[in-house]
Amino acid sequence: MRASTASGKIKSNIKLKQKLGFHSQAFLDSAGVARRVVEHRRLQKIYSQGDLAKSVRYVQKGGVKLSVVNEVAKEAVLAILGPGDFFGEGAMAGQSVRMGTATAITPTTLLVIEKSEMIRVLHAVPDHCC
Numbered sequence: 001m002r003a004s005t006a007s008g009k010i011k012s013n014i015k016l017k018q019k020l021g022f023h024s025q026a027f028l029d030s031a032g033v034a035r036r037v038v039e040h041r042r043l044q045k046i047y048s049q050g051d052l053a054k055s056v057r058y059v060q061k062g063g064v065k066l067s068v069v070n071e072v073a074k075e076a077v078l079a080i081l082g083p084g085d086f087f088g089e090g091a092m093a094g095q096s097v098r099m100g101t102a103t104a105i106t107p108t109t110l111l112v113i114e115k116s117e118m119i120r121v122l123h124a125v126p127d128h129c130c
Contacts, residue, residue, distance in 0.1 A: 035111045040104035051098045053091035055114050059083050062108025068100040080105065091115045 037060070040046055046057065049069060057064075064081040078100060081087055090099055092115065113121075 035113050035117075038110050038112050040108045040110065042104060042106055044104045046102040046104060046108075046110070047088070047098050049098055049101045053088065053095050053098050053115075055088060055112050056086055056091060056118050057088045057102070058111040058113065059085045059087070060109040060111060062110075063105040064108060064110075065103045065105050066100050067103070092118060 035058075040062070046064065059081055061083055064085070064087060065077060066079045066081065066087060067075050067077045069075050079087075087102060088098070
């Protein structure tokens with residue numbers, strides 16, 4: 001009897017987490033986000049360390065490598081991103097320039113959302129939306 005109660009509780013917790021989880025595509029669709037779709041070739045730079053930070057990107061298809069280069073030209077890979085991932089969010093946190101470089105690792109399709117538009121949408125979307 002205890003095992004079934006614990007199992008039922010776990011299942012309801014999973015359902016609750018799924019219900020309360022953030023759904024990025026629902027967020028992008030529901031808010032009427034003005035966006036631009038951009039295609040990148042394999043190994044094409046999306047933006048470079050030091051570029052102005054004016055937008056947030058959302059990976060629709062493909063893959064992106066985020067990296068930084070230090071003073072002696074050593075590269076450190078910070079993340080490998082795929083479909084459903086956002087990046088470039090430092091622009092939202094007050095960074096005026098990109099802290100790293102983003103490179104497409106496969107043919108990649110991105111949604112580019114300008115900082116001002118992203119702020120507008122975040123304020124317009126109800127808390128229970130996504």
